[in-house]
Amino acid sequence: MREAYEGTTSDQKLIETILGVSAKSQFCYGDGSMESMDEVSCNSIVKVPENKNFGRPIRAWGSVDLESLKLEEENIARVVPGRILALRFFPTNDMKMIVVGNKFGNVGFWNVDSNMEDGNGIYLYRPHSGPVSGIVIQPFSLSKMFTCCYDGIIRLMDVEKEAFDLVYSSDYAIFSLSQRQNDIKSLYFGEGQGGLSIWDERTGKSSNSWNLHEDRINTVDFNSENNNIMATSSTDGSVCIWDLRNIAANRPKFLKMVSHKRAVHSAYFSPSGSCLATTSIDDKVGLLSGPNYEDISMIYHYNQTGRWISSFRGIWGWDDSYIFIGNMKRGVDVVSVAQRKNVTTLESPHMSAIPCRFDAHPYKVGMLAGATSGGQVYVWTSC
């Protein structure tokens, strides 16, 4: 297994790789036209937002054959030391680059395509002093990346300058970070005991802040069909769906609240936006569907990770069919939305630790990454 080891990374290579692709991506996708279709992996349809103001596809849409998902030995690496909390694919079809954040404040990059003669393709930094809880990569400009941390700081990495600039500093821990697809000039983040704040790039300041929950907000996510609709999950045991137009008018009244029996660790909208999947330590995966998310199913899933494993978070694949979630037996459970149950489990003798945090590649249908509390990253691919 390839590993990060101190002082041996070739950082210039990372810069060249990312900047090279960043320029190419903008050229390919800049007008958001359907010509970019052939840039996206086979068997997938590009989903372009109706209003087109996003300018390029948000993600590929397509169904996966679960049988074809494979974990090859060369697609495993230890990218950082220690436990990974955050994991993200670069939003481009032109490379397979993964970024992770760990509990020590490291941010690690892994270029999955790099061969060993090129160095190991792993690049390690330490921009933070505590657990890195969120990563957001700018879709138009892959060399710009935000990271947030329990130490209360948000930084913007400029890959070209190889610098992590201070963007925001708080007395409270920051637990989650997100962006609306049609407003990439703003950051939405969960701060302290239930606070949600917005940072505005144009002013360089936090523009607003509300107390939406009784305890920490673990995830913030936006509905891809209607960017005014936001979901928050909290350790206070609730999941709330909000209309940003109400919040902006200082009337933070939720549209919908769903209670779990214990802390909720994630709430993510499905690719189409018609469904919301929640994961709680009360051993349930919740599925909200219907016009106003009033149809609620609670599916049993053992979610006790203990203290040393990052909490499980069920994530969506490349359509509304399946939710992927780690299990304590070193596998990845696949929950079918139609059947409201776990239909299969991805297993592999190559997995030496429990995969707890995941990301589905936004442009490559069937490419799934999982991260462990030992710093390993696993990448499943479908042929």
Next chain:
DNA sequence: AAAGAATGTTCCC
């Protein structure tokens, strides 16, 4: 209110 226990992975002998 405050303290303890329990969980998996790594690392060290």
Next chain:
DNA sequence: TGGGAACCCTTCTT
């Protein structure tokens, strides 16, 4: 090589 300490920003139980 295998056992055991250390890790330590979670959550529940005492």
